[in-house]
Amino acid sequence: xxxxxxxxxxxxxxxxxxxxxxxxxxxxxxxxxxxxxxxxxxxxxxxxxxxxxxxxxxxxxxxxxxxxxxxxxxxxxxxxxxxxxxxxxxxxxxxxxxxxxxxxxxxxxxxxxxxxxxxxxxxxxxxxxxxxxxxxxxxxxxxxxxxxxxxxxxxxxxxxxxxxxxxxxxxxxxxxxxxxxxxxxxxxxxxxxxxxxxxxxxxxxxxxxxxxxxxxxxxxxxxxxxxxxxxxxxxxxxxxxxxxxxxxxxxxxxxxxxxxxxxxxxxxxxxxxxxxxxxxxxxxxxxxxxxxxxxxxxx
Ligand code: GDP
Ligand code: K
Ligand code: MG
Numbered sequence: 001x002x003x004x005x006x007x008x009x010x011x012x013x014x015x016x017x018x019x020x021x022x023x024x025x026x027x028x029x030x031x032x033x034x035x036x037x038x039x040x041x042x043x044x045x046x047x048x049x050x051x052x053x054x055x056x057x058x059x060x061x062x063x064x065x066x067x068x069x070x071x072x073x074x075x076x077x078x079x080x081x082x083x084x085x086x087x088x089x090x091x092x093x094x095x096x097x098x099x100x101x102x103x104x105x106x107x108x109x110x111x112x113x114x115x116x117x118x119x120x121x122x123x124x125x126x127x128x129x130x131x132x133x134x135x136x137x138x139x140x141x142x143x144x145x146x147x148x149x150x151x152x153x154x155x156x157x158x159x160x161x162x163x164x165x166x167x168x169x170x171x172x173x174x175x176x177x178x179x180x181x182x183x184x185x186x187x188x189x190x191x192x193x194x195x196x197x198x199x200x201x202x203x204x205x206x207x208x209x210x211x212x213x214x215x216x217x218x219x220x221x222x223x224x225x226x227x228x229x230x231x232x233x234x235x236x237x238x239x240x241x242x243x244x245x246x247x248x249x250x251x252x253x254x255x256x257x258x259x260x261x262x263x264x265x266x267x268x269x270x271x272x273x274x275x276x277x278x279x280x281x282x283x284x285x286x287x288x289x290x291x292x293x294x295x296x297x298x299x
Pocket of ligand 1: 015016017018019020021022023034035036037038039040041042068126127128129130155156157158159
């Protein structure tokens with residue numbers, strides 16, 4: 001008799017900045033998804049795999065980190081919300097992430113979805129490291145009112161508090177199914193994707209206001225040599241003035257991004273990295289469907 005194997009898709013959704021990407025990284029134990037204090041950092045659906053054995057049953061959990069749920073303003077946002085919707089359709093369990101500052105908003109598809117879905121939902125109240133016990137109890141009661149009958153689990157993704165409770169619930173709901181992906185794989189995305197995301201994270205960290213939102217990063221060359229990885233990137237902005245800001249006086253700004261990105265790239269790939277960056281202007285790329293497609297968004 002072959003022992004049963006469990007496998008399933010777990011969708012991580014919620015409003016911008018509640019800590020979805022931080023949570024996925026903590027759950028899979030790898031920095032697959034980029035994190036910043038700015039909303040709308042995550043633009044794609046990013047899968048992270050966790051394989052293991054629990055009480056004699058082997059399992060494969062496939063987490064999906066998704067962009068924060070918002071009302072779309074650009075074609076880019078529409079594509080981002082499409083990633084959220086497809087992730088909800090595939091899900092065996094939904095992790096609805098909120099935090100101690102968040103309130104539920106009537107964002108059209110979210111409200112309808114939560115009241116009519118049959119998919120099990122766990123509500124994760126994140127960032128409990130930032131509030132008192134009293135405030136926390138108040139918040140738990142509030143979220144219980146929004147999601148009647150669903151488990152509300154207070155967590156800290158940043159400090160890995162109560163993540164084991166999520167795991168026990170997931171094991172309960174995970175269907176009996178053979179693995180969906182090779183157990184050596186960490187994610188479904190090509191290495192190139194992570195290289196562009198790491199550069200994009202440094203742009204989110206180093207520039208203010210609309211600049212990070214106006215940027216897209218494309219890896220144009222990714223060459224693995226015996227002792228070094230050679231990566232060339234193009235950073236697209238929407239205006240000539242933004243190009244000047246990205247580059248900075250005597251190239252200072254772009255140099256800083258390059259140094260920080262290279263450090264993380266070397267950690268991620270476990271290898272010396274040579275990174276080249278070119279800054280290009282592509283007016284209104286966020287609103288152009290052909291450009292978005294060429295950047296890897298589906299519309
Ligand atoms: P996302 O937009 O939902 O993916 O959120 P991120 O994972 O990018 O996190 C947004 C911000 O919240 C970042 O500055 C994180 O460091 C921070 N953050 C995430 N989880 C926690 C947590 O449990 N506690 C605290 N204090 N901060 C957190
Ligand atoms: K964020
Ligand atoms: Mg995110």
